[in-house]
Amino acid sequence: MSSLSVARPDLLRSARARRFWRHGGLELALVTLLALALWTAISASIARPDRYLPSPVSVLDSSRDLLWKGILPNYLGQTLWRLVTGSLIGIALGIPFGILVGLNRTVSEMCYPILNFFQSISGIALLPIVMIWWGTTEKTVFVVVLYTCFFPIAFSVLTGVRSTPRIYVNALRTLGASRLRIVRDVLLPGAMPSIATGARLSIGYAWRAVIAGEMLAGRRGIGWMIFSAQQVDRTAQVVLGMALIGVLWILLDRYVLRPIESDTIQRWGLVQR
Amino acid sequence: MYDGEFAAVVGPSGCGKTTLLNILAGLLPYRHGTVQVDGVPVKGPGSDRGVVFQEHAILPWRTVARNIGHGLELQGVPRQERRRRVREFVELVGLAGFEERYPHELSGGMKQRVALARTLCANPVIMLMDEPFAAVDAQTRITLQEELNRIAIATRKTILLVTHNVDEAAFLGDRCFVFTRRPGRLKATVTIHIPRDRRIWKEVVADPAFTARRDEILELVRAEVRVE
Ligand SMILES: Nc1ncnc2c1ncn2[C@@H]1O[C@H](COP(=O)(O)OP(=O)(O)O)[C@@H](O)[C@H]1O
Ligand SMILES: [Mg+2]
Numbered sequence: 495m496s497s498l499s500v501a502r503p504d505l506l507r508s509a510r511a512r513r514f515w516r517h518g519g520l521e522l523a524l525v526t527l528l529a530l531a532l533w534t535a536i537s538a539s540i541a542r543p544d545r546y547l548p549s550p551v552s553v554l555d556s557s558r559d560l561l562w563k564g565i566l567p568n569y570l571g572q573t574l575w576r577l578v579t580g581s582l583i584g585i586a587l588g589i590p591f592g593i594l595v596g597l598n599r600t601v602s603e604m605c606y607p608i609l610n611f612f613q614s615i616s617g618i619a620l621l622p623i624v625m626i627w628w629g630t631t632e633k634t635v636f637v638v639v640l641y642t643c644f645f646p647i648a649f650s651v652l653t654g655v656r657s658t659p660r661i662y663v664n665a666l667r668t669l670g671a672s673r674l675r676i677v678r679d680v681l682l683p684g685a686m687p688s689i690a691t692g693a694r695l696s697i698g699y700a701w702r703a704v705i706a707g708e709m710l711a712g713r714r715g716i717g718w719m720i721f722s723a724q725q726v727d728r729t730a731q732v733v734l735g736m737a738l739i740g741v742l743w744i745l746l747d748r749y750v751l752r753p754i755e756s757d758t759i760q761r762w763g764l765v766q767r
Numbered sequence: 768m769y770d771g772e773f774a775a776v777v778g779p780s781g782c783g784k785t786t787l788l789n790i791l792a793g794l795l796p797y798r799h800g801t802v803q804v805d806g807v808p809v810k811g812p813g814s815d816r817g818v819v820f821q822e823h824a825i826l827p828w829r830t831v832a833r834n835i836g837h838g839l840e841l842q843g844v845p846r847q848e849r850r851r852r853v854r855e856f857v858e859l860v861g862l863a864g865f866e867e868r869y870p871h872e873l874s875g876g877m878k879q880r881v882a883l884a885r886t887l888c889a890n891p892v893i894m895l896m897d898e899p900f901a902a903v904d905a906q907t908r909i910t911l912q913e914e915l916n917r918i919a920i921a922t923r924k925t926i927l928l929v930t931h932n933v934d935e936a937a938f939l940g941d942r943c944f945v946f947t948r949r950p951g952r953l954k955a956t957v958t959i960h961i962p963r964d965r966r967i968w969k970e971v972v973a974d975p976a977f978t979a980r981r982d983e984i985l986e987l988v989r990a991e992v993r994v995e
Contacts, residue, residue, distance in 0.1 A: 670814030
């Protein structure tokens with residue numbers, strides 16, 4: 495069947511994209527070195543670098559101290575734990591909500607502006623009211639992270655369900671499928687690529703929400719570390735926290751989220767054409 | 768329609784053929800008249816009426832075999848039995864060897880065969896077909912028409928096919944219902960007395976009984992196509 499094996503430029507492109515994101519290790523190392531060099535140069539050229547922008551070496555120096563005392567691993571663990579629990583539960587709630595709303599056109603048209611409304615209120619903008627309700631507790635941070643995840647994923651799933659071709663639903667109805675079977679056999683698989691993208695997007699938002707939540711609600715973690723270090727003028731520790739946030743996100747995105755997303759999209763994009 | 772009959776509804780594009788078929792399938796509500804299967808009025812879609820849609824509506828994330836067995840799966844037929852029936856219909860539509868392929872790996876004609884097999888495998892009382900071969904190339908179309916005829920003989924299904932293609936209607940139909948332009952009404956019924964086993968394109972084009980009927984339908988339809 496030679497007609498079956500036609501070249502697929504679209505697939506080629508996504509395979510190439512995936513290879514780029516997975517195997518760009520050399521480029522990553524190179525750009526990291528460049529950035530560190532630039533940082534060192536700037537730090538060396540200003541007055542009182544320890545006060546305004548400590549060099550990478552002195553930042554590393556301060557982290558050694560924190561590592562020794564076990565504070566850094568402890569903070570890291572807490573921050574990641576908040577991210578994982580809050581976003582997993584947020585996603586686990588957002589997916590069925592998006593599907594349920596997506597089942598009916600009237601309901602989805604009604605919910606669309608509501609979802610859009612809350613999607614625009616970022617986790618940080620929600621923090622003050624949640625702090626009025628629950629104070630500076632663990633619950634406050636958890637709720638804000640969960641909230642941050644819920645709306646983007648629900649939104650993506652809703653869009654995915656609504657854009658699944660009606661003809662598949664009709665075909666299943668004429669085969670005698672129940673509503674539940676239509677959800678399981680058509681709407682869920684049809685929304686799969688949107689779910690993958692929505693999940694990655696919402697975890698990205700959640701990462702910022704965790705940090706903001708720790709800062710404002712004063713819960714111990716990386717966000718808290720930055721905030722408290724600023725108050726006692728430990729600039730090196732502030733910069734260390736910032737660098738950690740960025741580096742952790744790059745690792746999480748690169749080695750966990752992006753592969754999951756591109757695998758799902760590629761697999762389902764492939765079958766959906 | 769009679770039991771085991773092959774009826775063709777033919778009319779100009781936009782006259783409401785798809786609408787009619789969707790009403791029969793139970794996917795659209797209707798205001799006047801009734802739709803009955805074996806004397807029972809229909810309420811909504813049901814597995815007694817199988818549908819083959821204009822755009823093959825097979826699920827892209829299921830393999831050929833799982834698409835074809837989907838109806839049986841929904842009916843709760845046990846796996847063993849399902850596998851046996853799927854194999855039977857895979858062979859009927861000539862897709863042996865492609866069971867584990869996904870739709871994106873198939874040509875347009877093959878996808879439509881999968882759709883046909885999926886509908887037949889669920890064993891409906893009547894099969895409704897909406898321009899099933901409109902989207903494939905001309906050579907594939909005549910092959911598929913002959914295959915559909917062979918399948919009609921083999922399964923003795925009651926089939927209602929909707930098309931704007933006069934040749935197709937005359938080739939496949941025992942009776943052809945010619946519709947007027949929108950709003951479509953029944954204009955004429957043309958009966959075609961050619962035995963099923965003689966319906967092969969090479970033979971019918973040389974058969975005056977066929978060409979006369981076909982030209983009759985063609986005239987009826989052409990009179991409905993407005994010149995604008
Ligand atoms: N009896 C009718 N009266 C008014 N509008 C109709 C009627 N039948 C169909 N239509 C409309 O005409 C359009 C084309 O109908 P469709 O069933 O898709 O035609 P076909 O399948 O014959 O090309 C649709 O928008 C449909 O709503
Ligand atoms: Mg039509």
